[in-house]
Amino acid sequence: MAATFMALLCLVALSKGIDIDSLKLEQVLILSRHNVRTPLTAKLESYSSKLWPKWNASAGYLTEKGTRLEGYMGKYIAEWLDSEDFIEGCPNKDDVLIYANTKPRTLDTAKAFAESAFQSCNITVQHYENIEIFDPLFLPILHNTTEANKNQVREEMENKLKEMNLTDSYIELSRILNLRTSDICKKLYLCELHLRRNEIILEDGEEPNVSGPLDIGNSIVDSFIMSYYEGMPTSEVAWGQIKTDQQWDLISKICKENQNIRFNLTKGAKDIARPLVKYMFDIFKAGTPKFTLLVGHDSNMNSVIRAFDFQPFVLPEQFEPFPIGGKVIFQKWSDVSGQYLKVEYVYPTTKQLRDGERVSLLQPPKKVLLELKGCEISKSGYCPWTEFMKLNEYA
Incomplete structure (x- = not known):
């Protein structure tokens, strides 16, 4: 009462x-x-032939x-x-x-x-x-590792992947990297991020994950963002290729979608x-x-x-x-x-x-x-x- x-x-x-x-x-x-x-991610060199900035600490x-x-x-x-x-x-x-x-x-x-x-x-x-x-x-x-729960989470992640549209973001990131001259392009024929598929990974005891261009792009953009926060010269932040807030917004959509698909889940x-x-x-x-x-x-x-x-x-x-x-x-x-x-x-x-x-x-x-x-x-x-x-x- x-x-x-x-x-x-x-x-x-x-x-x-x-x-x-x-x-x-x-x-x-x-x-x-x-x-x-x-x-x-410490080993990004394979994604661009350009010289990556050096950090004073481990990854x-x-x-x-x-x-x-x-x-x-x-x-x-x-x-x-x-x-x-x-x-x-x-x-x-x-x-x-x-x-x-x-x-x-x-x-x-x-x-x-x-x-x-x-x-x-x-x-x-x-x-x-x-x-x-x-x-x-x-x-x-995921703490509930029953097949029913994992299937439900996988379905929501798959639906989010279908709704996702990062084509312009991937194209811009490939341009910044000059991906066609990279080792990953020469050796594994990954020359355009937007032409590759993403795959959902759900394993017991591991974070929900997505392999493919979303994961690759997220790691690369993360390195750009951290170098920007760290205050590195603009010539060293994405090799001076990001000049406007609109470009930042475009490529950072990759990080936002990575978070959205993996953790922003209705029940998951x-x-x-x-x-x-x-x-x-x-x-x-x-x-x-x-x-x-x-x-x-x-x-x-x-x-x-x-x-x-x-x-x-x-x-x-x-x-x-x-x-x-x-x-x-x-x-x-x-x-x-x-x-x-x-x-x-x-x-x-x-x-x-x-x-x-x-x-x-x-x-x-x-x-x-x-x-x-x-x-x-x-x-x-x-x-x-x-x-x-x-x-x-x-x-």
Whole structure:
């Protein structure tokens, strides 16, 4: 009865408009993607006879600039928390959880954030006990491996492939690479990306994947994007062949479709994200810790966002659908009438990343308000906490 009464109070408050000045921030949970890293694929030389840029670290590692940029984001979040009187001084250890996947780029991102957001507070980054393997919490695989479920996922992926139209993107990428002069063309006769077929790969214990031009193109464009973020001279970013935002938009569609087909799945996403979403809801239910940062990958951002069933949204001034260093921030607020949820996607723009800009409350990163389909928001972006918790399918 009491819960019903509180829900009614929340709905009344939303209908009248929430008094923002009376709200108090109670809990924050952030799902983050790691910051700028080296390209994931080290052996791209076969796809172009041109000289590829050199990196100072192995494939898939956080760069020095990525560490610095994450430090800026940590400092910005700390400023925001301080402005809301959320944490004063060094927090109690039980009040803060910073947990990262076992990959060096996620661990280093979490450390950079912790050292800047909670400077001199000796906050330890936590991780899975076996650092040699991918943390099962973040591993984006199908957990329901029945043939019926796999067939359903495969069918949706196949339908997405049929709807996909990347011909212009593949042609532009082949031009940038001068693919006809490459070793892959000479030896394996892969001379035009748009003329090759994609094949879906669903194997137990492995990420849903697509082999073919989509996978190849994604790896190549990813290397271009990372070199752009890293601040390399424009002559070294795709050999100076990308000169306009329209070109970036065209080739980055390959990365967007790669994410869309593999993880933006109607039912598959809930299965893929199940361990991570359950972990998040356990924190929401407990009400502790006060502050949580979970550092994973774009696959985690994609599948979790789809699993929560957010309304469609657009992230302006970005090439990527789930930007490097971006953070989905779940916020629990309260007033005398009840408790509310607000969710925002906070992320650096491509310019802020490339220029290495320091973000702050005065010069903030980009911020986009998100809305859950099952929890209608007020004009100021809040929905009743009780309604949000009813969406929990992982109890």
